[in-house]
Amino acid sequence: RKVAITGWPVSHSRSPMIHGYWLKSLGVEGVYDRQAVAPEDADLFYRDFASSGLVGCNVTVPHKETALRACETLDDAARAIGAVNTLWLDGAGRLHGANTDAAGFLGSLDQSAPGWDEKPGAAVVLGAGGAARAIVWGLLQRGFKPVHIVNRTFEKAEKLASYFGSDSIAQKWEDLGDLLGKADILVNTTSLGMEGQPALDIDLSPLPDTAVVMDAVYVPLETGLLKQARARGNRTVDGLGMLLHQAVPGFEKWFGVRPDVTPELRALVVADLEKKS
Ligand code: SKM
Structure with missing residues (x-):
């Protein structure tokens, strides 16, 4: 075969x-x-x-x-x-x-951050491409609400959010700081932070220290985002x-x-x- x-x-x-x-x-x-x-x-x-x-x-x-x-x-x-x-x-x-991409995302979190979805609250997803589609759906399946979709091109975020209905909300990149303050999970689905790509330049200081941070990028395995999250005590899950x-x-x-x-x-x-x- x-x-x-x-x-x-x-x-x-x-x-x-x-x-x-x-x-x-x-x-x-x-x-x-x-x-x-x-x-x-x-x-x-x-x-x-x-x-x-x-x-x-x-x-x-x-x-x-x-x-x-x-x-x-x-x-x-x-x-x-x-x-x-x-x-x-x-x-x-x-x-x-x-x-199986959504199942892969969920299976990876279940294995690396047990209990991560026990009290599903707000999620913040960076990016609105193909990976975001699978990940937003996975988060909605596990009861996260709302799922904020943050994208540099706002229209793309709007398109994805309307595709999944009212539990997912398109957000502007400028509002990321406020959104992070209430997030239970942050997921990067953009290629920012990937080897050969520009860095993902965000400040995690508003994020609760109980939030889980996942990066779909796996080259490098520990991205700048995950390094910053780990240094401030958040649980982290890499893209591999x-x-x-x-x-x-x-x-x-x-x-x-x-x-x-x-x-x-x-x-x-x-x-x-x-x-x-
Ligand atoms: O969905 C997966 C695909 O099944 C395999 C893959 C790969 O080999 O890099 C990446 C993702 O698109």
Whole structure:
């Protein structure tokens, strides 16, 4: 059985390393590859997935919406978020789609910050792109209310907030300080703070010290945001956990065994990230 990470580009993806580790450590026969799909080929590739030689795949940027349109069935998360990242073919050659990014985000917080959602209050999400869509939905599912969406281009925040209804609210970047004062969780979904990108320059001093701070960025593993949060005593969760946890349901679907996100797997990917940076 052959599976792959599909997207454009896919050279940076750690999915082959993650699934390769599980295949080997669980003694499962199978292959997990990389398959770059150029934007002009994407529509046909997913519509004609049965002829790709793959039994399933992960989908990453920028094909998550294109792939969704090729699916015959979708799970609730994919339908709510409007994007897929996990596809599989059934015996009749029909393509099914799921979105496991929200589950990955939630699973990572459950593992790294136990009890984080016991009294779900206000959440602040920075950014309004694809990752924000999955994360806002995940937070709403766990009962966080309101979920403030803060984006430098306010119109994008408005669009995302109206997509999810009245429990999510678009906010201006200038109002971040006031919002942080009442936040139970802060999540960065922008690329700010990522290696090679501008820093995420925010002042966390209004944030309650009981708030959890999560950064979806995982290169570097400890971003400036997380460093600042840790120094002032907030619980922090890095972005690698989300990547590891979103992979779990796909592996189970394709290979029939539910894998664990073990310290050994995490250490393997961390070593690779450190080698390359
Ligand atoms: O949704 C995930 C995708 O399944 C895999 C991935 C990767 O390999 O970098 C990133 C995210 O888009």
